[in-house]
Each structure stands twice: as structure tokens, then as C-alpha cells.
Amino acid sequence: MSRILNNKNLLILSNISHIYNQESQKFRVLNNINIRVLRGEMVSLIGPSGTGKSTLLNIAGLLEKPTFGSINLSGHNCTKLSEDSKTFIRGAEIGFIFQSHRLFQEFSAIENVMLPQLIMGKSKIEAEKKAKELLSILGLKNRLEFRPAKLSGGEAQRVAIARALSNSPNLILADEPTGNLDAISARNVFEILYKLVKSLDISCIFATHNNDLAKLMDRKIVLKNGSICNE
Numbered sequence: 267m268s269r270i271l272n273n274k275n276l277l278i279l280s281n282i283s284h285i286y287n288q289e290s291q292k293f294r295v296l297n298n299i300n301i302r303v304l305r306g307e308m309v310s311l312i313g314p315s316g317t318g319k320s321t322l323l324n325i326a327g328l329l330e331k332p333t334f335g336s337i338n339l340s341g342h343n344c345t346k347l348s349e350d351s352k353t354f355i356r357g358a359e360i361g362f363i364f365q366s367h368r369l370f371q372e373f374s375a376i377e378n379v380m381l382p383q384l385i386m387g388k389s390k391i392e393a394e395k396k397a398k399e400l401l402s403i404l405g406l407k408n409r410l411e412f413r414p415a416k417l418s419g420g421e422a423q424r425v426a427i428a429r430a431l432s433n434s435p436n437l438i439l440a441d442e443p444t445g446n447l448d449a450i451s452a453r454n455v456f457e458i459l460y461k462l463v464k465s466l467d468i469s470c471i472f473a474t475h476n477n478d479l480a481k482l483m484d485r486k487i488v489l490k491n492g493s494i495c496n497e
């Protein structure tokens with residue numbers, strides 16, 4: 267069974283093009299992008315700044331509607347769904363991690379990891395149990411009640427990983443999540459995420475400038491001027 271699942275495409279982006287309107291001028295940022303990500307696969311998305319990495323992740327994450335093309339996630343064709351359906355699929359299927367941790371400053375680490383679960387309708391007891399479990403796996407058992415201001419950059423980013431995993435997503439979209447960290451913390455955060463992707467058998471697209479990290483992933487997608495150079 268797991269072998270069958272392992273061969274499955276979790277995410278299929280087909281013929282994605284995207285055009286932004288910039289001061290009444292049309293600007294084509296993505297040009298006919300085709301990407302398949304298998305279950306259990308961690309791929310890097312690499313390319314210079316301004317090349318469309320965040321736009322592509324936002325499209326894959328159903329946050330931005332592409333001008334052309336289709337998105338299939340976990341077998342659902344997400345291209346023409348209503349905003350409500352997209353919000354539901356996003357909550358159930360996708361975890362996001364950004365360059366800055368984007369944790370709520372007024373909440374503790376554990377509350378930050380419980381919040382998305384409560385929004386998805388889990389009970390407080392269930393959400394707390396899952397948050398504790400994830401934060402322990404991420405080495406933050408002694409930081410449960412800490413607010414983000416009291417955490418190091420690497421610790422805060424690990425809380426953000428726990429939050430991204432809290433609703434048991436199939437896909438993690440990470441937009442330069444180690445961009446604000448020093449080399450050692452960056453490597454540490456990457457390795458933790460890589461191990462989790464493998465042990466949970468989920469998928470991850472990890473946008474980064476860091477070629478050393480990209481080399482450690484299963485595959486590299488290089489974006490240049492809105493097109494894929496190789497895959």
C-alpha cells in the first residue's frame with residue numbers, strides 16, 4: 267500500500283502562467299510552469315530574487331489564482347473551486363512556513379500551534395495533545411509556554427514548523443524559511459523539516475537561495491525569469 271502511495275503525485279501544477287497588473291502594465295511573472303511533486307518528496311525551488319518563487323508557492327497553496335493553468339492537489343482539481351472550498355482544502359491539506367515565523371506575539375508557543383487546529387474544529391484537548399507532541403518532536407518541550415519574543419530565531423521557526431504540521435497536512439510550502447537564520451540554525455531547521463517530511467510521508471516544496479541546502483533535497487526545481495530551467 268505504501269509503495270502505491272509513494273508513487274502518487276501529490277501535487278500537479280499544469281501549464282501555470284501568471285500575469286500581474288503593475289500600474290496598468292501587464293507583467294508576466296510565470297511562464298507555462300509544469301511541476302509534479304510525489305508523496306514523500308522534498309524538492310527545492312531555487313532562483314534569483316524576483317523570479318517568481320513566492321508567486322508560484324502562493325499559487326500552489328491556493329492563495330493566488332493563476333491567470334492560466336490548473337492545480338491538482340491530493341487528487342482534487344482545485345482550479346475552479348469556490349473561495350470557501352479553497353480555504354477548507356488549504357486548512358486540511360497544506361502547511362505554510364515563511365521567512366519570518368509569523369507567530370502571534372501575544373500567544374505562547376503551544377497556543378500558536380493549537381490555534382489552526384481550533385479553527386479547523388478540533389477540541390481544545392485534542393489540539394493541546396497534538397501541539398505538545400509536535401513541539402516535543404521539534405525539541406521544544408521546555409518552551410511550550412514561551413512567547414515568540416523569548417525564543418531564538420531557530421526555535422521560533424521550529425514552532426512555525428509545528429504549527430504548519432498541526433492539522434496533519436499532506437503538503438508543506440516553505441518560502442525561504444531559513445532566510446533569516448544563521449548557517450547553523452538554517453541547517454538544523456532544514457534537517458528537522460526533511461526528517462519530518464520523510465517520517466510522515468508528506469511532501470514539501472522549499473524555496474531557498476541556499477544552494478548548499480538545495481543539494482541536500484531530493485530534487486531541484488530551478489526558476490529563471492518565470493520559467494523552469496531543469497527539473
Ligand SMILES: Nc1ncnc2c1ncn2[C@@H]1O[C@H](COP(=O)(O)OP(=O)(O)O)[C@@H](O)[C@H]1O
Pocket residue numbers: 286287288295313314315316317318319320321322
Ligand atoms: N501582487 C503583486 N503585484 C504586482 N507584481 C508583483 C506582485 N507580487 C509579486 N510581484 C512581482 O512579481 C515578480 C516575482 O515576485 P516573487 O514571486 O515575490 O519572486 P521571488 O519570490 O522569486 O523573489 C517580482 O518582479 C515582483 O515585483
Ligand SMILES: [Mg+2]
Pocket residue numbers: 319320321441
Ligand atoms: Mg519570495
